[in-house]
Amino acid sequence: MENNIGCEIDFLPVGNGDKSGDAIAVRYGYPGNFKVMVYDGGTKESGEALVEHIRKHYGTSYVDYVVNSHPDSDHASGLSVVLEELKVGELWMHRPWEHSSKILNSFRDGRITKNSLSERLKDSLYAAYHLEELALEKEISIHEPFQGNKIGEFMVLSPERGWYIDNLIPEFDKSPEQKEIEESYFSPGYILQSLNEGISYLTSLIKSSWNIDMLRDDVETSAENESSVILFLPFKKHPILLTGDAGVQALKKAAYFAELKFDIHLNKILKFIQVPHHGSRHNVSSPVLDRIVGMRKDRNDGLTSKTVFVSSSKESTKHPRKAVINSFIRRGVKVFNTKGRAIRHSFNMAKRPGWVPLAPVQFSDNEEGWD
Numbered sequence: 001m002e003n004n005i006g007c008e009i010d011f012l013p014v015g016n017g018d019k020s021g022d023a024i025a026v027r028y029g030y031p032g033n034f035k036v037m038v039y040d041g042g043t044k045e046s047g048e049a050l051v052e053h054i055r056k057h058y059g060t061s062y063v064d065y066v067v068n069s070h071p072d073s074d075h076a077s078g079l080s081v082v083l084e085e086l087k088v089g090e091l092w093m094h095r096p097w098e099h100s101s102k103i104l105n106s107f108r109d110g111r112i113t114k115n116s117l118s119e120r121l122k123d124s125l126y127a128a129y130h131l132e133e134l135a136l137e138k139e140i141s142i143h144e145p146f147q148g149n150k151i152g153e154f155m156v157l158s159p160e161r162g163w164y165i166d167n168l169i170p171e172f173d174k175s176p177e178q179k180e181i182e183e184s185y186f187s188p189g190y191i192l193q194s195l196n197e198g199i200s201y202l203t204s205l206i207k208s209s210w211n212i213d214m215l216r217d218d219v220e221t222s223a224e225n226e227s228s229v230i231l232f233l234p235f236k237k238h239p240i241l242l243t244g245d246a247g248v249q250a251l252k253k254a255a256y257f258a259e260l261k262f263d264i265h266l267n268k269i270l271k272f273i274q275v276p277h278h279g280s281r282h283n284v285s286s287p288v289l290d291r292i293v294g295m296r297k298d299r300n301d302g303l304t305s306k307t308v309f310v311s312s313s314k315e316s317t318k319h320p321r322k323a324v325i326n327s328f329i330r331r332g333v334k335v336f337n338t339k340g341r342a343i344r345h346s347f348n349m350a351k352r353p354g355w356v357p358l359a360p361v362q363f364s365d366n367e368e369g370w371d
């Protein structure tokens with residue numbers, strides 16, 4: 001039955017300057033019976049582009065599933081245009097403001113009430129909250145994506161519900177200060193990370209070595225990013241992984257769940273992977289890439305049949321990091337970057353007139369060092 005199933009994934013360009021985002025459309029199924037999913041909408045501008053793209057290239061104004069990976073506005077804003085201008089079957093997004101009663105006791109300030117916390121989250125995550133408002137107005141059903149849920153043929157690998165509510169929401173940027181916990185933590189990676197972020201334009205390039213990933217194992221990203229919905233499309237011939245802005249914690253949990261649930265190793269089967277967080281080096285480590293993408297290859301081995309896409313704004317100096325892209329290439333995958341263009345990956349789908357093959361990104365001879 002899966003024999004002639006096909007799939008196409010379109011990454012539309014998002015952002016300018018150093019601001020990147022994601023606007024992704026997916027169509028899969030059989031001729032005459034396709035499903036359409038939008039996974040993040042980028043800015044309003046890219047939302048408009050998504051609407052036009054779906055009408056023109058998918059020949060429909062119906063989107064079965066709209067998924068918001070996490071509430072940051074560079075992923076959520078454009079989805080409001082999709083909800084306004086197209087017909088939508090289901091909206092899948094987290095509603096952190098609905099969980100405030102369960103996490104109240106993790107905060108230091110006793111005056112914080114369930115309602116004040118909800119309001120604070122709605123305000124600070126307005127781009128995402130606005131999607132809920134629109135969906136309620138248009139009577140589109142809203143579902144929260146947690147590990148094990150199915151969205152069409154896709155399976156949610158992360159976040160797990162308990163982890164999301166108990167650990168991630170209290171860490172959101174606009175959540176109130178947490179109570180002090182009676183243990184001390186020290187994460188050298190975290191300190192280096194903030195220092196490095198501040199002076200990223202000064203990061204000096206060093207000569208790349210094929211045999212060494214210039215990645216750290218102790219990197220961290222924001223709780224909002226870690227809450228990204230990681231989606232797995234388990235088509236036997238062409239399994240796909242979408243990662244949003246997920247970091248090493250979420251990616252590890254996703255790999256573990258896939259191993260447990262499907263008895264598969266993502267690194268052995270995946271054919272298409274979204275590079276998380278626009279190619280930031282705070283979201284991947286060598287062990288995580290080994291587990292999800294595959295082990296490093298010999299330079300002469302050539303490329304495997306795996307493809308990865310990264311979405312970064314045209315002028316970005318920060319995204320993607322050469323060190324991250326090189327680490328993917330060492331694992332034999334073909335890397336493609338939006339950089340202001342729409343790019344398409346397809347499997348068993350009709351050719352699109354006028355779209356031409358794209359050359360993969362080459363291994364860089366220099367990459368960013370950490371010092």
Ligand SMILES: [Zn+2]
Pocket residue numbers: 020021022072074075245277278
């Ligand atoms: Zn992002």
